[in-house]
Amino acid sequence: MKTILITGCSSGFGLEIAKHFLDRDWKVVATMRTPDPEVLPSSENLRILPLDVTDAASIAAAIREAGPIDALVNNAGIGLLNALEGTPIGKIREIFETNTFGTMAVTQAVLPQFRERRAGVIVNVTSSVTLKPLLLLSIYTASKAAVNAFTESLALELAPFNIRAALVLPGQAPDTRFADNARALMLGIPEAYDDLAQKVFTGWAESTDPKTKSRDVAEAVWSVVTDPAAPSFLPAGPDAVAWAAAR
DSSP, rough: OOEEEEOSSSSSHHHHHHHHHHTTTOEEEEEESSSSGGGGOOOOOEEEOOOOOTHHHHHHHHHHOOSSSSSSOOOOOOOOOOOOSSSSSHHHHHHHHHIHHHHHHHHHHHHHHHHHHOOOOEEEEEOOOGOOOOOTOOOHHHHHHHHHHHHHHHHHHHHGTTEEEEEEEEETTSSSSSHHHHHHOOOOOOOGGGGHHHHHHHHHHOSSSOOOOOOHHHHHHHHHHTTTTTTTTTEESSSHHHHHHHH
């Protein structure tokens, strides 16, 4: 039985990915900043571990406790909706610490075991906002676009060791907490940008376009992990697929 470690499993995509693999008889190591055993069904194939991807000691402890794994899904991330002008540089660094450097740090921690076994799959969950510029998401988009570039280059250096690195790019997913979390981190959009912010929220509320569901992302991750022939750059959800096609 194979084992997968997934970051950011307390809600949204990470939670759905964990359920998806559990339902298909994988061993799942579901990690969260604050472990909550109530969010996932009880299973002898499930372990829930604490993990703060911005903390080196936390990463080392989680990888050590997880033991050998066959796949890693870097899903942990935080959203931010604000103008660059209204965002303190400290907040920008916080976004990158989680979304970008956290992904790199966890990946780096699992590479020795993958390289020694000459096997392993790394899936980095980024975002379809990297496919199409959107208002007030410059910082968040930059943090995710960096992971795209990192992953595509990383795949080349890991290929000689039979390790695969791939991207899954979800679209807008109303069934996750992204919008709520982004609002919580807004810190007060500068007054000059109020009209732009209203335009964004009105667009979200009034849009009737097809949206991404968490299960779309779980299915995409499953495909990448279990099928060596799967694309290494995989949009997830009808909106993400459409944006990728229009590039």
